[in-house]
Amino acid sequence: MPNYKLLLEYDGSHFFGWQVQPGLRTVQGELEEAVHTLTKERVRIQCAGRTDRGVHALGQVANFRLNAEWPPEKIHHALNGITGKDIAVLQVDMVSDDFHARFDARARQYIYFLSLRPVAVGRQYTFFCKFDLDLDAMEEAAGHLYGEHHFEAFAQKDPDEQHYLSRIEDIEWIREGERIGFRIRANRFLHNMVRLIMGTLIQVGRGKISPQEFKDILASRSRNHIGFKAPAHGLFLEKVYY
Amino acid sequence: MPNYKLLLEYDGSHFFGWQVQPGLRTVQGELEEAVHTLTKERVRIQCAGRTDRGVHALGQVANFRLNAEWPPEKIHHALNGITGKDIAVLQVDMVSDDFHARFDARARQYIYFLSLRPVAVGRQYTFFCKFDLDLDAMEEAAGHLYGEHHFEAFAQKDPDEQHYLSRIEDIEWIREGERIGFRIRANRFLHNMVRLIMGTLIQVGRGKISPQEFKDILASRSRNHIGFKAPAHGLFLEKVYY
Numbered sequence: 001m002p003n004y005k006l007l008l009e010y011d012g013s014h015f016f017g018w019q020v021q022p023g024l025r026t027v028q029g030e031l032e033e034a035v036h037t038l039t040k041e042r043v044r045i046q047c048a049g050r051t052d053r054g055v056h057a058l059g060q061v062a063n064f065r066l067n068a069e070w071p072p073e074k075i076h077h078a079l080n081g082i083t084g085k086d087i088a089v090l091q092v093d094m095v096s097d098d099f100h101a102r103f104d105a106r107a108r109q110y111i112y113f114l115s116l117r118p119v120a121v122g123r124q125y126t127f128f129c130k131f132d133l134d135l136d137a138m139e140e141a142a143g144h145l146y147g148e149h150h151f152e153a154f155a156q157k158d159p160d161e162q163h164y165l166s167r168i169e170d171i172e173w174i175r176e177g178e179r180i181g182f183r184i185r186a187n188r189f190l191h192n193m194v195r196l197i198m199g200t201l202i203q204v205g206r207g208k209i210s211p212q213e214f215k216d217i218l219a220s221r222s223r224n225h226i227g228f229k230a231p232a233h234g235l236f237l238e239k240v241y242y
Numbered sequence: 243m244p245n246y247k248l249l250l251e252y253d254g255s256h257f258f259g260w261q262v263q264p265g266l267r268t269v270q271g272e273l274e275e276a277v278h279t280l281t282k283e284r285v286r287i288q289c290a291g292r293t294d295r296g297v298h299a300l301g302q303v304a305n306f307r308l309n310a311e312w313p314p315e316k317i318h319h320a321l322n323g324i325t326g327k328d329i330a331v332l333q334v335d336m337v338s339d340d341f342h343a344r345f346d347a348r349a350r351q352y353i354y355f356l357s358l359r360p361v362a363v364g365r366q367y368t369f370f371c372k373f374d375l376d377l378d379a380m381e382e383a384a385g386h387l388y389g390e391h392h393f394e395a396f397a398q399k400d401p402d403e404q405h406y407l408s409r410i411e412d413i414e415w416i417r418e419g420e421r422i423g424f425r426i427r428a429n430r431f432l433h434n435m436v437r438l439i440m441g442t443l444i445q446v447g448r449g450k451i452s453p454q455e456f457k458d459i460l461a462s463r464s465r466n467h468i469g470f471k472a473p474a475h476g477l478f479l480e481k482v483y484y
Contacts, residue, residue: 009361011364056363087362090360117330117332118322118330118331118332119251120251120327120329120330121251121298121300121367122253122367123328123330125363
């Protein structure tokens with residue numbers, strides 16, 4: 001069966017997340033419907049990182065199999081034509097039969113955008129944080145995330161998870177005036193992990209938690225701390241590594 | 243009378259432009275209402291460059307006078323609180339009594355964003371042009387705009403205009419992969435000028451008009467050509483120079 005790999009950008013504002021849910025508009029649902037409209041085949045599209053409601057993607061990767069073979073350019077063009085304008089299919093490739101967008105991904109990279117001043121243009125894509133933030137303290141705290149840790153402190157509980165281990169491979173801060181970007185790459189992200197980390201880093205920035213306390217929170221493997229979940233609309237799945 | 247200068251960012255998507263119109267949501271109307279809510283005074287807010295419906299601003303400048311004196315920070319904070327999230331007041335200063343946002347402006351700078359591929363994130367702020375474009379030809383054509391010209395060929399007719407002279411002071415092209423920015427600074431912009439220039443440059447990019455023909459169109463001082471008006475949502479008033 002021909003296997004197709006998609007590179008996707010989407011604006012999560014008006015989606016109930018990636019995953020199909022009956023009666024709700026989701027990215028997966030809209031793409032699967034579009035594939036059906038084009039090919040008359042019912043497919044299941046797998047993605048590398050399931051995004052929650054309101055979370056955006058700049059470089060989501062997904063794949064699906066068809067019975068009939070279609071030229072990738074045809075699928076590319078048709079999906080862009082059929083799906084809403086808040087999904088942009090950037091690339092379609094035919095890939096080897098064993099490629100799986102999720103299982104084969106080596107690492108995912110997310111970026112969270114914060115603004116220290118009210119934003120009008122692009123407010124759908126940035127969390128305006130009205131507090132003064134000590135960015136150096138936030139960077140220091142985030143430095144403790146590098147390497148492999150158990151992330152119970154920064155993950156939503158999930159009885160299906162076998163473990164909460166994740167290896168943080170890279171962190172990068174972007175400071176452009178009052179616009180801040182926090183980029184994080186890991187082999188694996190737990191549910192709500194980036195938003196919980198960001199919400200807790202904001203508490204560090206406000207002076208409510210010290211960088212050392214942030215480190216202790218991580219080591220505690222417990223959610224009993226004052227961090228909050230930063231809002232979805234600042235978060236982007238930026239890139240998937242294979 | 244205390245005179246206040248505002249630096250404004252706004253997302254024009256949901257405004258019927260800058261200028262007050264009865265029964266319609268406009269940037270000027272929303273700001274004037276907010277000043278009234280705060281101060282109980284009815285003011286007229288003047289801006290440096292009136293933007294049309296759907297056009298955005300990153301650095302619009304405006305001013306208004308009050309009878310009573312209010313601390314600028316108070317006005318700043320209150321206007322951001324009262325106006326919709328698609329207006330961000332970036333700065334409020336008390337300025338000398340004779341300052342006028344429009345008459346004192348030396349130059350205005352606009353930027354137009356084009357994308358050569360479908361865009362999901364930020365599609366409200368970029369015109370997706372589905373044609374292949376020869377960007378070098380477009381740059382060459384735009385080079386003919388430098389200096390002082392009569393812009394009848396790239397302006398909406400207006401019986402109130404005394405003349406269509408404008409001096410183009412600077413042009414800059416930004417090419418970031420498939421995202422293109424066209425930045426233009428002039429002492430004065432006629433109505434729809436940037437959008438008509440951009441629409442005609444796109445015809446150059448498509449090979450429908452040569453750079454030399456673009457130059458001839460400008461010199462013709464006539465709108466009888468195949469250029470079109472590029473859509474509003476790619477256009478930003480970026481900066482005002484005093």
